[in-house]
Amino acid sequence: MDSIDYYNKYAAKVFEETVDQDMSEIRTEFLNLLEEGDTILDLGCGSGRDSLIFYELGYDVTAMDASEEMCKLAEIHTGLEVLNMTFEEMDFDSVFDGIWACASLLHVPEKELSAILKKIARALKDSGILYMSFKLGDFEGFRGERYFCDYTEDAMEEVLKDNDRFDVVRIWETEDVRSGHSDTRWLNVLVRKQ
Numbered sequence: 001m002d003s004i005d006y007y008n009k010y011a012a013k014v015f016e017e018t019v020d021q022d023m024s025e026i027r028t029e030f031l032n033l034l035e036e037g038d039t040i041l042d043l044g045c046g047s048g049r050d051s052l053i054f055y056e057l058g059y060d061v062t063a064m065d066a067s068e069e070m071c072k073l074a075e076i077h078t079g080l081e082v083l084n085m086t087f088e089e090m091d092f093d094s095v096f097d098g099i100w101a102c103a104s105l106l107h108v109p110e111k112e113l114s115a116i117l118k119k120i121a122r123a124l125k126d127s128g129i130l131y132m133s134f135k136l137g138d139f140e141g142f143r144g145e146r147y148f149c150d151y152t153e154d155a156m157e158e159v160l161k162d163n164d165r166f167d168v169v170r171i172w173e174t175e176d177v178r179s180g181h182s183d184t185r186w187l188n189v190l191v192r193k194q
Contacts, residue, residue: 036058
């Protein structure tokens with residue numbers, strides 16, 4: 001089973017666990033770098049939690065997820081059309097002012113991340129903003145039924161340097177906002193397209 005199969009199988013459970021999590025602090029960091037009404041791609045939108053908030057704040061939102069079942073739930077939750085496509089299928093050219101990849105790129109194997117970042121850079125307008133988050137650490141492999149690739153700040157800086165398409169705005173650690181996950185720390189990454 002790959003990660004997409006997992007989200008198709010457990011879509012309702014994942015929706016319930018994530019739809020009400022408070023990401024406002026980190027969302028604010030991201031939105032402070034954008035202008036009112038800017039275009040945002042919610043990459044791996046899951047429940048649609050953040051898509052809905054961006055939309056309600058007046059941004060032009062495109063929601064996208066690889067899991068067909070998550071797309072259905074996100075469409076019901078947000079009232080927005082949700083694109084059902086994988087990172088690899090993504091094919092946008094200078095469309096977005098911001099891309100929000102909250103806990104979605106963490107399922108991409110390290111050897112494939114650079115190619116995905118290249119697609120993300122192409123999808124962003126000049127000086128566009130990318131937010132992404134990963135579990136903090138150096139583990140790569142399956143945790144249960146999903147594949148994860150964790151990063152330390154040094155490892156992420158290395159990935160970004162090798163990719164050579166982004167300037168770092170800020171990299172910082174936070175605790176998990178979900179109750180019962182206090183042992184999980186997150187690496188938050190805000191970068192600007194060169």
